[in-house]
Amino acid sequence: MALLEANDLEIRFGGVKALAGVSFRVEEGEVFGVIGPNGAGKTTLLNAISAVYKLNGGSIRFAGEDVTGLPPHRLSRLGIARTFQIVQPFKAMSVRENVAIGAMFGHARLRTRDAWLAAADAALERTGLAPKAAFMPPQLTLADRKRLEVARALAMGPRIILFDEVMAGLNHTEIERMIDLVKSLKQAGLTVVVIEHVMKAVLALCDRIMVLNFGAKLAEGVPDDVVSDPKVVEAYLGQRFAKAHAAAGGAR
Amino acid sequence: MSAPASPSGARRRALLFWAFFAIGTVVLALAPLALNNYWLRVLTTVFMYATVTQGLNVIVGLTGYHAFGNAVFFGFGAYASGVAMTLGAPFPVALVAAVAFSALVAGIVGWPILRLRGHYFAIATVALNLAAIQLVIQVGGVTGGAEGLPLPLSDLPPGPLYRAIYLVMLAGMVVSTLLVAFILTRPFGYALRAIRDGERAAGVMGIDTTATKVAAWAISAGITGFAGGVWAYWITFIEPASAFDPAIGVKAYMMLILGGMGTVIGPVLGAFVLEFLSTLVWGGFLQAHQIVFGVLIVVICLVAPNGMLVAGRSLIQRWRSRHGAA
Ligand SMILES: Nc1ncnc2c1ncn2[C@@H]1O[C@H](COP(=O)(O)OP(=O)(O)OP(=O)(O)O)[C@@H](O)[C@H]1O
Ligand SMILES: [Mg+2]
Numbered sequence: 001m002a003l004l005e006a007n008d009l010e011i012r013f014g015g016v017k018a019l020a021g022v023s024f025r026v027e028e029g030e031v032f033g034v035i036g037p038n039g040a041g042k043t044t045l046l047n048a049i050s051a052v053y054k055l056n057g058g059s060i061r062f063a064g065e066d067v068t069g070l071p072p073h074r075l076s077r078l079g080i081a082r083t084f085q086i087v088q089p090f091k092a093m094s095v096r097e098n099v100a101i102g103a104m105f106g107h108a109r110l111r112t113r114d115a116w117l118a119a120a121d122a123a124l125e126r127t128g129l130a131p132k133a134a135f136m137p138p139q140l141t142l143a144d145r146k147r148l149e150v151a152r153a154l155a156m157g158p159r160i161i162l163f164d165e166v167m168a169g170l171n172h173t174e175i176e177r178m179i180d181l182v183k184s185l186k187q188a189g190l191t192v193v194v195i196e197h198v199m200k201a202v203l204a205l206c207d208r209i210m211v212l213n214f215g216a217k218l219a220e221g222v223p224d225d226v227v228s229d230p231k232v233v234e235a236y237l238g239q240r241f242a243k244a245h246a247a248a249g250g251a252r
Numbered sequence: 253m254s255a256p257a258s259p260s261g262a263r264r265r266a267l268l269f270w271a272f273f274a275i276g277t278v279v280l281a282l283a284p285l286a287l288n289n290y291w292l293r294v295l296t297t298v299f300m301y302a303t304v305t306q307g308l309n310v311i312v313g314l315t316g317y318h319a320f321g322n323a324v325f326f327g328f329g330a331y332a333s334g335v336a337m338t339l340g341a342p343f344p345v346a347l348v349a350a351v352a353f354s355a356l357v358a359g360i361v362g363w364p365i366l367r368l369r370g371h372y373f374a375i376a377t378v379a380l381n382l383a384a385i386q387l388v389i390q391v392g393g394v395t396g397g398a399e400g401l402p403l404p405l406s407d408l409p410p411g412p413l414y415r416a417i418y419l420v421m422l423a424g425m426v427v428s429t430l431l432v433a434f435i436l437t438r439p440f441g442y443a444l445r446a447i448r449d450g451e452r453a454a455g456v457m458g459i460d461t462t463a464t465k466v467a468a469w470a471i472s473a474g475i476t477g478f479a480g481g482v483w484a485y486w487i488t489f490i491e492p493a494s495a496f497d498p499a500i501g502v503k504a505y506m507m508l509i510l511g512g513m514g515t516v517i518g519p520v521l522g523a524f525v526l527e528f529l530s531t532l533v534w535g536g537f538l539q540a541h542q543i544v545f546g547v548l549i550v551v552i553c554l555v556a557p558n559g560m561l562v563a564g565r566s567l568i569q570r571w572r573s574r575h576g577a578a
Binding site: 102 | 439445446448449453454457458460
């Protein structure tokens with residue numbers, strides 16, 4: 001059974017359709033990639049799923065239930081967590097408090113202060129932020145702010161976690177660490193959706209990929225098929241990527 | 253960058269703070285034994301504004317929602333208590349009515365308008381203040397309408413009565429301050445601060461933002477209504493223009509900015525400093541006090557935009573680093 005199922009999602013801004021009827025399914029336990037050019041509607045898709053934007057059309061099912069129209073906080077307690085492409089830390093709270101908020105309000109079961117802090121500390125440990133638990137967000141580097149986004153989502157104890165470009169702006173080593181983190185989440189049984197421009201990460205992580213272009217689905221499938229699809233090469237990846245990828249004999 | 257404060261240091265500072273707070277409360281509670289009527293009135297006014305400012309702090313300082321017209325609940329509290337007493341309720345019951353009615357109005361009105369983000373809410377609260385004046389005038393009858401509403405006179409002689417009102421206002425200031433401190437330690441307080449710093453993130457992290465904002469505004473309104481309720485009994489005659497005077501809200505805003513938004517003690521400090529200043533200015537510049545006051549506002553915003561606590565701290569830090577004694 002698909003854990004997350006989106007049918008015909010539509011989001012309009014004025015006359016512009018940022019999402020023009022997008023459907024897809026994410027199976028339990030898989031890493032599902034969403035790629036596409038700037039302005040394709042990837043972030044809008046995340047906002048639609050997490051109810052940050054109201055749908056103009058379409059429906060969403062999560063774990064077999066219709067969740068269309070539920071407010072964000074209800075979705076989060078059902079087990080949907082996300083990060084923000086433009087990081088949004090609570091800047092007047094310490095890193096640890098930021099993460100504890102996720103456990104306090106987004107976790108379906110934790111009830112005590114000790115349990116919230118334990119969940120926060122576990123998420124900090126996992127993301128490598130533990131040494132900076134007492135820092136204030138403005139003191140963090142970009143890479144650490146991205147980690148903070150991830151830690152906050154993890155502390156919610158989600159069933160699915162939606163990452164919006166958590167690798168953007170990170171250097172080589174930092175990207176490797178983030179890839180390892182996502183792999184460990186998958187190993188722990190989490191379902192993951194990654195929106196990402198860093199193709200190396202997409203290829204290393206994703207079981208399946210969906211390509212968005214102008215608010216519509218351009219292609220979907222296993223990574224090797226998708227990246228060699230001429231439509232995708234033309235709209236997004238470019239010839240150079242296709243040649244390099246073919247020369248390398250695929251990513252795996 | 254400053255190193256994160258050690259937990260034990262923070263605990264010591266908190267203990268020191270509450271010790272001062274307790275001593276200050278006791279001293280102020282005993283002060284009427286020594287004060288003359290003039291200073292009794294000045295301090296009662298300070299407590300009243302500190303309470304109104306603490307109410308404002310809950311929605312503006314903690315939650316980040318600017319409520320320019322928040323003093324509307326001062327008026328609602330005054331009228332709720334005035335009407336209750338006219339109908340024969342004793343003063344304590346009238347105060348409960350003032351708090352409950354104000355909170356109720358915020359709860360009902362807040363549900364639609366707190367869905368609006370940012371400026372719309374601020375404007376809507378101003379509109380509410382203007383509408384309230386018209387409402388009281390139109391309803392007439394038991395509210396006294398445009399004529400105003402005289403409250404039943406107390407059985408107490410003036411001396412004990414004013415001392416009693418002083419103590420009730422003091423209680424309002426102390427209890428509302430304790431309430432804010434308590435809220436800040438609870439998940440509810442974390443939810444408010446999360447909404448203030450990033451409402452969208454707060455929502456997707458599981459905070460029911462609308463319900464939380466409405467609850468915050470109802471608490472804010474209840475605190476403000478309490479001050480209005482006591483005030484009505486104090487001055488014994490209320491009319492729409494004085495109970496819903498927008499100047500009350502403006503002054504509370506200045507006190508909040510001066511004292512420091514979102515802090516526990518800021519509203520109290522702001523009320524003391526500004527009300528004393530304004531009393532001095534009032535005496536010294538009877539003609540020009542509006543102008544002097546206006547200039548004062550501008551100076552505060554320029555010199556201490558984050559409140560005098562922050563301004564003072566950074567001044568001390570600068571002084572220390574210049575003198576090499578870090
Ligand atoms: N709040 C909004 N109001 C108006 N238009 C919006 C809004 N959010 C997104 N859009 C528009 O919708 C389209 C899709 O934007 P979106 O942010 O989803 O793209 P994206 O695929 O995430 O791009 P990127 O890779 O640059 O992050 C763009 O044309 C964008 O300008
Ligand atoms: Mg985006």
